Amino acid sequence: MLILLLFLPNILAYQIENENIVCFIHNNNLLENITLEFKNFENNKSTFYITLPQNVKILNISSNYPIDGYSAVFQDGTSNIAVAFEKPLPINKTVSLTLTCLVKDCIWKGYDYYQFITNFPIIGKNVKIKLYLPPGAVIVYPNLITPEGYEITGDGKHQIIVWNLKPKSEFIMTTSLRFAYAPYTPITNKEKKDNNIIIFLILLSGSIAFVAYERFKRIKINKEKNQIYDNYLEIKGQLAEKNKQISDLEDKCRFLEEEVGKLKNIIEEKDKVICEMSKKVEEYLKEIKLLGKEKEDLINNITELKAKIEKLKDENEKLKNIIDKYKDSEKGILLNFLTDDEKKIIKLIKEHKYITQKDIVSLTRMSKSKVSRIVSELEERGIVKKEKVGRINMLTLTDEADNLI
Template identity: 40%
Template sequence: MDKVIPIRPKKFVMFLFLFFLFANLSLAYTIERVDIECIVNPDDTINETITMIIYNNENENLSSVTYTIPQNIRNFTINSPNGVRGYSALYDQGVTKITIELEKPIMPTESTNISINCFVTDAIWTKNDVKQLILNFPIPAKNAEIKVVLPPGAVILSPQGTLLVTPSGYKITTDGKHQIIIWDLSLDKEITFTVAVKYSFVSYPSQNIIEHPAISSNLKYLLIITVFGTILLGALFVMERTSKNRIVEENKNIKNELDKLKNKLKEKEDEVKNATEIIKDLEEELNKANKNLLSKDEIIGVLNERISEYESRIKNLVDENANYKEKIDSLSEYVKALEKENKELKDKVRELNEIIQKDIELKKGVLWDFLTEDEKTIIDLIKKHGHITQKEIVEITGMSKPKVSRIISELEDRKIIRKEKIGRINKLTLTEDSKKLL
């Protein structure tokens, strides 16, 4: 970047104001309207186009026009319906004075257009990734439009909600890729109009999020809220899924534990059943012994001991059975609580899904609003056919090949469409993420 002379001292600003005012003032003609468009490039240069309507208010033919541009300019071209015979440019302390010789003079009481296209290199300063643009425009006309087109991805800084743009009275719009600042001026005297804009470039995540320039002073906050809202919803969704997986795993473990307890209970019940049958057999043997060997006390004593032993085992089995039933009841209550929690989580999942769906619908609307009509036409054709060639788009829409090629290239850069080889032909299809959002 060329070395720039600072413009902040008050005396120098006053000098510029008077210089611009009188340098463009002419008694032979008036400038009825001035339209200035400044397209800011990512490399801090500016393509500036100045279009003037010159009116000859004298009784003689007007063959030359002088206009002063308060910047060092280069690579400029001049056009007019009257033709341009030649021109001269005088550079002095960051100011360029241009004198234009017309091939066909402007007749008295007639007017013509003159357009100056130039390349400005000394109007942008960078500090800590913040860009500051300062431009001065002499406005000798009663009506003027000043338009500043920022680079793709540039966002006007707005600390505490106030856009760093001066002077006031502007409006902000977009063409789908750039933020555009416009001043419509109606004046009663000649002025020097000074524009100052502070902006920076937005860093986008690597996932498929379409880049959009800001539309209004609040869009940056809408984008920030949308990004953090998406992150929050994602975190809640992950927590919900994790909790749900945990509950499912706990349910599975509890079910396995219940199955084990039921198996043990069945085993104990079988043991009780076997012990009961053994007692019954022993009682039958005892009855037989009592009938056949009433005098044999030893046999009776042994049988009684065995009966007592089995009765004790039965009592222990009954106690264990009661304990297992208590555990089963406790686990059943726990399962009911988990089922209730699972139901609540399902309700939360449904609410989150509704929020996510609304967020997706919002993103769909935002993405669609940022598309130009030609881009929407091409995307509609791709959605309708599934895949289509660039040649077929030209034939269907009637657009020129260069125009279609440029639009296709921009849509590919923004990850909205992609080329897919089908057979021997490369056809255009929507990316997976744009299918969801369009």
């Protein structure tokens, strides 16, 4: 008979792929071996929790992932187990965990048979349960085995009951059967009926008590869990805020250290500049002293030069007078050497500054050949020169003659 008792809390951080349960009935006790293969989907998760709806003794736990330790609380027919790993579980990788224990209070002796009843936690996607009877023991009344969907097999020494399950959700599976050591005497139909009633009442009362306890415990655990989670979120938020403040302060410290380093470099560069400027100031002071001395020498030289200039001015004035007298005399000499016709032509050229031979012929009424001869002589003597103005040859006085006449 299958009685659905209670769904275990779903652990959202894990996904249990395979669950293998192997049990041996021995000396009225149950030797149980539960192997779980699960994957973790939460960061920094290093603790695994499981509740066994059994009265467990002598617990041993092993895993393919290093275990730091485990704890178990046994109370009112249940065993709450917490397994702590040495480091956070890997993300999306299969971890194997094996629990080996001794289960008490699951076998009762009847008149000529043994009654076996216990609860198994069904929490995997694929579940296989193998129950080994003691050597020489056989199933009594297979129709009384619960739950259904089992297979009876053997290994030559033990009779084995096997369940292969693919549950859609987690639940508690209550398993019940009778076995006896061969040979045995079958009981009467009345005894069967009485025993079935007793078993049903036992299962019903145990189930009701277990359901009530589990519900009460779940409410209490969920309340405490929610409170702890709220406290965790609050502390996590405060910690994040403090970490942000620390990060901001560290950034400010790094910025200030960089600024201090820059200022040190600037101060060192300024010190170097000041040192160089001090050296240059000393050099400039020395140069100023030298320039002051040179200035005094220049002033003395200027005074001497001024005296010499005054002297030269006097001498220059005397020379000017001599030159003027020379020019006057030279002018008189030049005019004394000119004929009247030459003087007349020179006068016309002086008045017009530029004039053609044709105009001279017209103004002086001299012959063309005579004017040409006189102009040629004056050119040879450096008194007159020809300059081309456009396409016309013009006559003008030389600079020297212009100054003298």
